[in-house]
Amino acid sequence: MKYEKWSFGYWCLKKYVSFADWLIHKKTIVNGKEKIPKNKPILFAPNHQNALADPLAILLHTRFQPVWLARADIFKSKTISVILKFLKIMPVYRLRDGKENLAKNDQTFADSIKVLENNFALALFPEAAHSGKRQMLVHKKAVPRIVFMAEEKANYELDIQIIPAGIYYSHYWKFNRTVIVNFGDPIRVKDYLEEYQANPNAATLSLREKIADSIRPLIINIKSKKFYTDFENIREIYGKHFLSRSGKKFSPVNLFKSDQNLVRQLDKLETEHPQETEQLIFQLNAYLKKIKIHKLRSWVLEKQKNNFLHMAGNSLLLLAGLPVFLYGFLLNAIPFFTIDRLIRKKIKDWTFWSSFFLVAGILLFPVVYLLEFIALGWLLPSVGLKLLFVVSLPFAGKLAFNWYILLRKTIGRIRLFKLKTFRKKEYHELNQQQKNLFDQLNNLIPV
Numbered sequence: 001m002k003y004e005k006w007s008f009g010y011w012c013l014k015k016y017v018s019f020a021d022w023l024i025h026k027k028t029i030v031n032g033k034e035k036i037p038k039n040k041p042i043l044f045a046p047n048h049q050n051a052l053a054d055p056l057a058i059l060l061h062t063r064f065q066p067v068w069l070a071r072a073d074i075f076k077s078k079t080i081s082v083i084l085k086f087l088k089i090m091p092v093y094r095l096r097d098g099k100e101n102l103a104k105n106d107q108t109f110a111d112s113i114k115v116l117e118n119n120f121a122l123a124l125f126p127e128a129a130h131s132g133k134r135q136m137l138v139h140k141k142a143v144p145r146i147v148f149m150a151e152e153k154a155n156y157e158l159d160i161q162i163i164p165a166g167i168y169y170s171h172y173w174k175f176n177r178t179v180i181v182n183f184g185d186p187i188r189v190k191d192y193l194e195e196y197q198a199n200p201n202a203a204t205l206s207l208r209e210k211i212a213d214s215i216r217p218l219i220i221n222i223k224s225k226k227f228y229t230d231f232e233n234i235r236e237i238y239g240k241h242f243l244s245r246s247g248k249k250f251s252p253v254n255l256f257k258s259d260q261n262l263v264r265q266l267d268k269l270e271t272e273h274p275q276e277t278e279q280l281i282f283q284l285n286a287y288l289k290k291i292k293i294h295k296l297r298s299w300v301l302e303k304q305k306n307n308f309l310h311m312a313g314n315s316l317l318l319l320a321g322l323p324v325f326l327y328g329f330l331l332n333a334i335p336f337f338t339i340d341r342l343i344r345k346k347i348k349d350w351t352f353w354s355s356f357f358l359v360a361g362i363l364l365f366p367v368v369y370l371l372e373f374i375a376l377g378w379l380l381p382s383v384g385l386k387l388l389f390v391v392s393l394p395f396a397g398k399l400a401f402n403w404y405i406l407l408r409k410t411i412g413r414i415r416l417f418k419l420k421t422f423r424k425k426e427y428h429e430l431n432q433q434q435k436n437l438f439d440q441l442n443n444l445i446p447v
Contacts, residue, residue, distance in 0.1 A: 003067045004118040018060050020362050026176045030061045032183035037161050041116035046165035047219050048125035050172050052355030057167045057181050064121040072097050113150050116158050132351035134220045144207040147189045162187040166218025173353040182218040223267045230281045231266045237298040245447045265445045287433045300412045301434050314410040321403045328400030335368045369393050
């Protein structure tokens with residue numbers, strides 16, 4: 001297969017997956033795309049936290065058909081190998097794959113050079129593993145080694161540009177999440193070639209560190225291992241309040257940047273004031289335990305103003321949107337819940353859930369839609385209505401999910417109203433607990 005050639009089949013699949021990706025996400029924001037050079041060989045180097053979702057975040061939001069380098073053991077099945085090659089994924093053999101197989105990398109590197117010589121894009125995760133956390137792993141040497149070997153084999157004439165990228169998800173696997181893709185300034189491999197010719201190992205380490213340093217400003221990176229989950233909980237319940245302290249308006253990008261600052265301050269707090277951090281975490285977990293008992297979310301307590309009016313308004317919207325919900329739910333529930341149940345039951349590593357859901361979804365939903373069209377299409381008198389029915393199915397499913405989210409939020413507001421009305425003492429205790437926690441955070445964390 002000629003990886004460096006543009007593929008019409010790949011283009012068609014990319015368009016289809018792009019639509020599925022749009023359905024899954026509430027919002028996708030891409031920053032820094034203008035930094036990607038034109039007419040230059042490119043190697044994308046993104047962080048890796050969410051299995052298949054990460055390469056999709058790169059390839060679906062750039063003009064390229066990037067060729068990914070992946071570990072060779074996933075190519076063992078002939079059928080999977082054919083599929084992976086169609087998807088422009090090349091195998092890289094490691095020592096653990098058998099010393100006798102290392103020579104096969106010569107073909108991979110030869111194909112990589114062809115890709116780069118034709119100003120196409122390679123892509124590789126510097127961490128060489130996904131973490132499932134907002135926490136960057138130690139970088140491996142693969143990216144520097146590959147670009148240096150490619151330059152060396154091409155007589156140092158390629159001028160490869162490494163594009164650091166940071167990928168952020170509001171949630172790793174839930175439907176209707178927000179994703180932010182940040183592209184950083186390109187790293188010119190040419191700047192490291194002189195050092196590479198004098199000392200290959202030193203140049204490899206220098207370039208590896210440069211890539212890591214370039215990715216850190218593009219991601220949320222919670223360094224703490226002891227308090228990772230606690231700091232993530234603080235980010236979720238306190239993040240918007242911390243943003244408001246800075247005087248900036250809410251937007252996904254502003255919140256992302258504010259969260260970057262927040263987790264930096266939390267990591268600093270743990271290092272410089274460990275005792276205060278322990279006390280803060282104790283207070284946090286007591287609060288989280290209490291809101292869980294009352295089956296509430298922290299945001300409901302923060303947004304109490306006009307709670308009754310919100311309940312009434314939401315109830316009217318829910319009532320008006322009920323027919324749309326029933327239409328979308330009934331025609332999408334079977335594939336959605338079938339996939340969801342199977343994945344939760346069969347896939348133990350939750351970091352793969354979103355990946356398997358996407359793959360299963362793009363295969364199963366069209367089949368179900370076809371069956372529903374065969375079963376119900378005859379009821380529609382015209383070709384136009386039949387076409388409208390088919391086109392409406394995925395959109396109705398997304399609207400039904402949004403209706404369900406509104407229902408969940410309304411139920412939360414009703415629970416708060418009942419607590420405030422009938423269990424006033426517990427309500428005031430909970431309210432005070434949140435205030436004390438936020439006051440403590442305000443005192444410990446500078447903006």
